[in-house]
Amino acid sequence: MHFISESITNITLFIALYFEVFLLITYFEHAAQNKKAIKSDDTPKRYPSVSIIVPVWNEEKTVLKTIFSLLDLNYPKNKLSIIIVDDGSIDNTWNVVQRFQNHPQVKLLKKENGGKHTALNYALEQINTELVGCLDADSFVHPEALARIVKRFEDSEIMAVTPSVRIQNVKGILGMMQNTEYIFGIFLRKVFSHLNAIYITPGPFSIFRRRVFDEIGYYRKAHNTEDMEIAMRMQKNRMKIGNVHNAFIYTVAPTSLYKLYKQRLRWTYGFLKNAFDYRDMFFKPQYGHLSFIVLPAASFSFFSTIYFFGVSIYKFIQSVVDRIVEFFTVGFSWSGFNFDFFYVNTDMVTFVSIVAVTGTIFIIVTSRGLAEEKHKFGLDSLVFLMIYTFIAPLWMTRALYNAAFSKGTKWR
Secondary structure, eight states: OOHHHHHHHHHHHHHHHHHHHHHHHHHHHHHHHHHHHSSOOOOOOOOOOOEEEEESSTTTTTHHHHHHHHHSSOOGGGGGEEOOOOOOOOSHHHHHHHTTOOOHHHHHHHHEOOOOHHHHHHTTTTTTEEEEEEEOOOOEEEETTHHHHHHHSSSSEEEEEEEEEEEEEOOHHHHHHHHHHHHHHHHHHHHHHHEEEOOOTTTTEEEEEHHHHHHHOOOGGGGGGHHHHHHHHHHHOOOOEEEEEEEEEEOOOOOOOOHHHHHHHHHHHHHHHHHHHHHGGGGGGGHHOOOOOOHHHHHHHHHHEEEEEEEHHHHHHHHHHHHHHHHHOOOOOOGGOOOOOTOOOOOHHHHHHHHHHHHHHHHHHHHHHHSSSSSSOHHHHHHHHIHHHHHHHHHHHHHHHHHHOOOOOOOO
């Protein structure tokens, strides 16, 4: 049994290290292209008409700031429309948005509660602009974000473009942890775009060609993760999804551990269910790196995280039991707590683990450059490595249970 466990651990670590190295090599292969994109002129050659849908449900505290950030976009006013869809709010949201009732750029719609995907589709039925996007009502856009994204559409093969999402409220331990997590995500989305393997078009400001929805259909409920499902459907139909890493969107992060848990439970559950729904895309040559590298690696990281968490808990309990038995048999002893400053662990698992953690730190530092921050490993990065490792398996394990027994999640 020990041999089997050790073998699984070794294989898991080597696969994780391989994927980490693969990500870094891919990034640096395109490093010149990334620098060129940063230095290039962000001004589009033309300004196509754009509609931004803002689905709202009980968003009275943030919706005004969201709308004002859209109105402040550096984009021709006669080319930009903003559609607010109240999905049956039971707070004061509808009254709050009434101040824009006569605004030439803003259209207000109201419907019975049906979920985010129904709010998006309700607006899509009334849109005929060249481009269409979505912005969550707790997110705010950088003034240059839309122009930078639109420029990417000058490539006729691009059918959708994703932005870079940052944390608006970096406060406390949870805020610092999520800040590093989102910055890490900027790196991943940039690498995945080079591989043509983006499988999520985030709710905060992903922009699509309007004809995408005419060709492959509208949003689906998709286990309350419609942003992943629509991206997977696009990939299945061989539609190219791009990324603009300096098109920044700022979102309000959960401020309590419970809210974070509920949000990540929904995301993780949605990933598992959508990955299962699109399981026929795994290991198929026509889907390229998405099929052979990205989706398998994402699934692997999920199960390996749960595995290592389980092994750690088991070894901790085993160690406690051994100490208790030792105490009642021979009494208390300091022998189990000896420490040698000159001892170096040459165990292969330890070595690979150290290399993997070093690689993660290097990715975090590199990611900060994409996020237009200083290349550094700060306190928030340390908090991310120390805390996220222990709390992520909690929602992952619950999501796996929910997926296995068909226990769904809610949008809010």
